Amino acid sequence: MKIEGTIAAVRAQVKAWKKEGLSVGFVPTMGYLHEGHASLIKAARANNDRVAVSIFVNPMQFGPTEDLASYPRDLEKDAALCESLGVDLIFHPEPEEMYHEGFSSFVDMSVLTEELCGLSRPVHFRGVCTVVSKLFNIVQPDRAYFGQKDAQQLAIIKHMVDDLNMDIEIIGCPIIREEDGLAKSSRNTYLSAEERQVALILSRSIRLGQELCQQGETSAEVIVEKMKEFIGTEPMARIDYVKAVDGLTMQQIKEVKKPMLVAIAVYIGTTRLIDNFIWD
Numbered sequence: 001m002k003i004e005g006t007i008a009a010v011r012a013q014v015k016a017w018k019k020e021g022l023s024v025g026f027v028p029t030m031g032y033l034h035e036g037h038a039s040l041i042k043a044a045r046a047n048n049d050r051v052a053v054s055i056f057v058n059p060m061q062f063g064p065t066e067d068l069a070s071y072p073r074d075l076e077k078d079a080a081l082c083e084s085l086g087v088d089l090i091f092h093p094e095p096e097e098m099y100h101e102g103f104s105s106f107v108d109m110s111v112l113t114e115e116l117c118g119l120s121r122p123v124h125f126r127g128v129c130t131v132v133s134k135l136f137n138i139v140q141p142d143r144a145y146f147g148q149k150d151a152q153q154l155a156i157i158k159h160m161v162d163d164l165n166m167d168i169e170i171i172g173c174p175i176i177r178e179e180d181g182l183a184k185s186s187r188n189t190y191l192s193a194e195e196r197q198v199a200l201i202l203s204r205s206i207r208l209g210q211e212l213c214q215q216g217e218t219s220a221e222v223i224v225e226k227m228k229e230f231i232g233t234e235p236m237a238r239i240d241y242v243k244a245v246d247g248l249t250m251q252q253i254k255e256v257k258k259p260m261l262v263a264i265a266v267y268i269g270t271t272r273l274i275d276n277f278i279w280d
């Protein structure tokens with residue numbers, strides 16, 4: 001396994017693979033890898049001749065008051081995990097390598113970015129679309145793997161690839177959870193022992209929403225209200241949003257439809273966590 005920090009080195013490696021007719025699977029990450037990331041890497045490993053993983057905490061997708069500086073990093077541990085999963089190449093650039101002086105081109109998207117995380121994190125998806133476009137141009141993968149954990153991001157990337165005619169297959173992978181239900185996240189490391197317990201309110205409210213759907217509830221508004229009420233019983237949890245949206249357009253809906261995305265963002269102390277389910 002190679003670890004490269006420059007765009008030129010990655011391009012040279014990928015070019016050599018392509019010359020041999022090998023397919024390339026790509027998993028973009030911000031590092032501090034856990035089993036959620038590992039599931040994407042395994043899916044990439046199973047369906048491609050070569051697997052590339054990027055580890056880059058992208059400054060452009062963080063707002064000025066967000067956790068860019070404190071975001072957890074551990075390249076050595078990440079590299080060991082990647083090696084054990086059969087990754088061929090890690091791309092780990094410095095911010096200066098990705099954003100040279102005078103950088104001034106951006107990939108932006110309307111409609112899909114207006115709801116959910118786009119509302120509370122106004123610069124986030126412009127940063128995501130820009131960095132993912134750049135990474136796609138650098139790695140030129142045949143397939144790229146994204147988690148359903150970031151459901152809005154997955155929908156946006158699929159839409160972007162379609163809009164901009166990028167010749168890359170986007171593959172969504174299911175949410176990987178801890179045994180007690182908490183969705184795995186690099187940010188879980190911010191939680192104190194007490195907050196870690198409180199954080200279960202997210203996955204439990206997701207389960208409540210799923211049960212209501214299974215019981216035949218037809219009002220998306222009722223589902224959202226009941227989930228909000230449930231989260232409200234936990235004094236240490238502060239709701240950013242609980243919303244039901246059209247699974248394709250990400251626009252808010254009143255009645256249950258398929259596919260429907262029910263997504264939540266909740267602060268536990270100062271840590272903002274997200275979770276969701278799709279009703280399809």
Ligand code: AMP
Binds near residue numbers: 031040176185
């Ligand atoms: P991140 O490093 O948080 O930017 O995530 C990199 C990729 O891993 C994204 O496509 C995420 O959706 C995915 N991912 C993160 N956590 C999970 C999880 N618990 N289950 C599945 N995929 C995940």
